[in-house]
Amino acid sequence: MKKTLIAAGFASALLGSTAMAQQIGVSMSRFDDNFLTVLRNGMEEYAAGLDGVDLQIEDAQDDVARQLDQINNFIASGVDAIIVNAVDTSATEAMSAAAEGAGVPLVYVNREPINVDTLPDNQAFVASNEIESGTLAAFEACKMLRAQGLGNGARGYMLMGQLSNQAAVQRSIDVRDILGTSMCNFITLIDEQTANWSRDEAQDLMTNWLSSGEEFHVVFSNNDEMAIGAIQALKAAGISMDDVVVTGVDATQDALVSMSQGDLDVTVFQDAAGQGSGSIEAAIALVNGEDVDQKVYIPFQLVTPANMADFMSAN
Amino acid sequence: MADQAAHGVGGLKYDHSKRQRPAELNVLIALFLIVAVFELLGFLIMDQSFLFDSAGRFDSIFNEQRLQIIILQVAIVGIIALGVTQVIITGGIDLSSGSIVGATAMIAMSFAQVAEVNGFPNPKGVFMEQGWVDLPVIVPIVVGLLCGLVAGGINGLLVGYTKIPPFIATLGMMVSARGVAKWWTEGQPVSFPTESYAAIGAGMNPVIIFLVLAILFHLVMRYTVYGKHTYAIGSNEAAARMSGINVQRHLVLVYTIAGVLAAVAAIVLSSKNLTAQSGMGVMYELDAIAMAVIGGISLQGGRGSIVGTVIGALIFGVIISGFTFLRLDAFYQEMVKGAIIVGAVVLDQYRQRKAAARA
Numbered sequence: 059m060k061k062t063l064i065a066a067g068f069a070s071a072l073l074g075s076t077a078m079a080q081q082i083g084v085s086m087s088r089f090d091d092n093f094l095t096v097l098r099n100g101m102e103e104y105a106a107g108l109d110g111v112d113l114q115i116e117d118a119q120d121d122v123a124r125q126l127d128q129i130n131n132f133i134a135s136g137v138d139a140i141i142v143n144a145v146d147t148s149a150t151e152a153m154s155a156a157a158e159g160a161g162v163p164l165v166y167v168n169r170e171p172i173n174v175d176t177l178p179d180n181q182a183f184v185a186s187n188e189i190e191s192g193t194l195a196a197f198e199a200c201k202m203l204r205a206q207g208l209g210n211g212a213r214g215y216m217l218m219g220q221l222s223n224q225a226a227v228q229r230s231i232d233v234r235d236i237l238g239t240s241m242c243n244f245i246t247l248i249d250e251q252t253a254n255w256s257r258d259e260a261q262d263l264m265t266n267w268l269s270s271g272e273e274f275h276v277v278f279s280n281n282d283e284m285a286i287g288a289i290q291a292l293k294a295a296g297i298s299m300d301d302v303v304v305t306g307v308d309a310t311q312d313a314l315v316s317m318s319q320g321d322l323d324v325t326v327f328q329d330a331a332g333q334g335s336g337s338i339e340a341a342i343a344l345v346n347g348e349d350v351d352q353k354v355y356i357p358f359q360l361v362t363p364a365n366m367a368d369f370m371s372a373n
Numbered sequence: 374m375a376d377q378a379a380h381g382v383g384g385l386k387y388d389h390s391k392r393q394r395p396a397e398l399n400v401l402i403a404l405f406l407i408v409a410v411f412e413l414l415g416f417l418i419m420d421q422s423f424l425f426d427s428a429g430r431f432d433s434i435f436n437e438q439r440l441q442i443i444i445l446q447v448a449i450v451g452i453i454a455l456g457v458t459q460v461i462i463t464g465g466i467d468l469s470s471g472s473i474v475g476a477t478a479m480i481a482m483s484f485a486q487v488a489e490v491n492g493f494p495n496p497k498g499v500f501m502e503q504g505w506v507d508l509p510v511i512v513p514i515v516v517g518l519l520c521g522l523v524a525g526g527i528n529g530l531l532v533g534y535t536k537i538p539p540f541i542a543t544l545g546m547m548v549s550a551r552g553v554a555k556w557w558t559e560g561q562p563v564s565f566p567t568e569s570y571a572a573i574g575a576g577m578n579p580v581i582i583f584l585v586l587a588i589l590f591h592l593v594m595r596y597t598v599y600g601k602h603t604y605a606i607g608s609n610e611a612a613a614r615m616s617g618i619n620v621q622r623h624l625v626l627v628y629t630i631a632g633v634l635a636a637v638a639a640i641v642l643s644s645k646n647l648t649a650q651s652g653m654g655v656m657y658e659l660d661a662i663a664m665a666v667i668g669g670i671s672l673q674g675g676r677g678s679i680v681g682t683v684i685g686a687l688i689f690g691v692i693i694s695g696f697t698f699l700r701l702d703a704f705y706q707e708m709v710k711g712a713i714i715v716g717a718v719v720l721d722q723y724r725q726r727k728a729a730a731r732a
Binding site for chain 2: 088089090091092094095098117221248249251252256257258261262263265266267268269270271287290294295311312315318319370
């Protein structure tokens with residue numbers, strides 16, 4: 059009896075001390091992704107600057123089941139709020155239900171959950187709107203090709219990200235939509251393939267395309283890594299980077315260096331750190347019962363050689 | 374009855390009907406058949422030849438660019454497959470090579486970075502504070518090979534001396550080494566290598582490195598004691614032990630070589646891509662195993678050769694290029710790849726049963 063009392067005393071003392079700080083559990087889809095790492099660092103830096111916010115970040119390793127387990131573990135250990143970067147954007151209903159059942163606020167970050175329009179009151183979504191990213195890049199490429207006097211006909215390839223990923227699907231749709239407009243329908247796609255976001259796969263895929271000997275003027279890529287892979291393949295084949303417009307998305311350091319060397323023509327800045335800090339802001343507001351927009355959009359920004367200096371240390 | 378008589382007392386007489394085509398020849402025939410299918414489809418669908426220069430773009434009769442990419446895109450996994458082949462011949466398996474690639478690429482690349490990129494300090498510099506930048510190219514190479522040596526050595530010690538199944542030992546290394554890859558820079562990519570490091574994997578160098586290593590290990594497996602012991606252990610470990618082979622020590626050696634070959638692949642890969650990322654090499658172990666299996670290496674151990682694995686790698690390359698050539702989506706490529714892996718083993722089993730029935 060005495061023992062249980064002591065144990066209970068300990069437990070309440072522990073609970074008391076943690077209740078001082080706000081515990082936020084974060085489940086990231088993966089730790090080894092360049093962009094998501096910047097986002098994660100953005101969260102950590104923002105939280106470190108706040109008084110009494112404690113982050114516990116876990117890696118779901120691209121596994122839907124593991125992610126749901128992590129969320130349930132967060133709930134079981136009594137966190138004040140949960141932030142999820144969903145592995146699979148169509149598997150979020152169970153996560154929303156688990157958090158709602160326990161009354162814990164939940165914020166989705168970066169990837170749009172399928173139930174974004176039916177989220178419970180204490181849940182929110184913070185990201186950039188993918189419709190902007192592909193559109194901004196494709197439209198800029200279209201203008202560049204027109205300026206080069208190719209307005210009567212230009213041909214290109216498209217490198218797509220992982221096809222199970224909503225951003226890859228949306229960015230590809232954006233490009234096709236732009237190519238469907240009357241201003242840009244002079245561009246036709248010879249082929250579109252996935253290179254799984256990877257520089258190495260894109261390099262090999264581009265070389266395979268080159269081996270067919272088709273004439274082309276533009277390469278649209280769903281992210282910067284694949285754009286750089288394509289550029290490496292083009293350069294290895296002795297093609298002048300002045301003759302091909304290459305677009306990416308993300309504005310990574312590697313991409314900006316590539317742009318400064320005159321290789322990459324267009325990229326789009328997605329504010330990873332902004333999304334990270336935005337998600338924490340939203341989570342804290344939800345914990346405090348404040349009014350939060352259920353969809354918080356951090357805008358994309360077009361990056362070209364003209365303004366790239368502004369983004370050099372951003373992502 | 375007549376057959377028995379023809380064998381003589383010890384059954385040692387040469388019998389033409391019992392002669393088997395070497396497994397490598399079958400794999401080679403399969404390779405040519407697959408090429409022929411793509412060639413045919415190319416003429417039917419694309420109005421272009423798959424391997425030959427139908428548009429007059431090159432000075433030779435072949436589409437040289439395509440021949441190059443077919444082998445270039447499998448050269449790096451092929452280097453891994455050379456080590457995996459030796460492991461499988463001992464009757465073991467190595468699931469860790471992809472993760473060793475990831476960890477080695479990250480660590481080696483950190484010692485190969487330049488101080489300045491376009492006049493700015495390297496934004497991805499790992500050892501900027503220590504001033505370990507612009508180092509001679511030998512440093513990242515030695516560091517990288519050491520990583521492979523240590524990881525492969527641990528695999529070998531676990532398999533040889535603790536007697537845990539190779540599947541488990543290398544599964545452990547697969548998970549741990551991937552952890553190292555992510556921990557090294559907390560997931561940040563490592564980019565901007567020195568020119569001399571970038572030269573390692575430039576152009577067709579990965580292919581040259583792959584082929585030189587393939588020839589080297591072909592000779593080693595065929596003509597040296599090391600090779601004979603490797604086959605002996607895979608055929609019958611107990612018999613190998615009885616005949617005086619130090620099995621434990623030999624297994625450490627085989628797994629260490631596999632680890633070092635994975636490290637070579639990592640150096641070439643990070644150099645070719647001018648970056649190292651912690652997700653590099655995911656699934657490479659399975660591609661390497663598949664190349665070996667398609668090439669006729671038996672997972673029971675004791676059978677197969679480096680030549681088979683090289684042809685297995687070429688079959689992979691032909692399929693990837695063939696599907697891109699036909700502009701078919703990657704899904705179909707994966708489906709066909711899976712079917713070929715299973716098909717190769719089914720055919721091999723059938724051949725073995727037939728051979729056993731004849732003997």
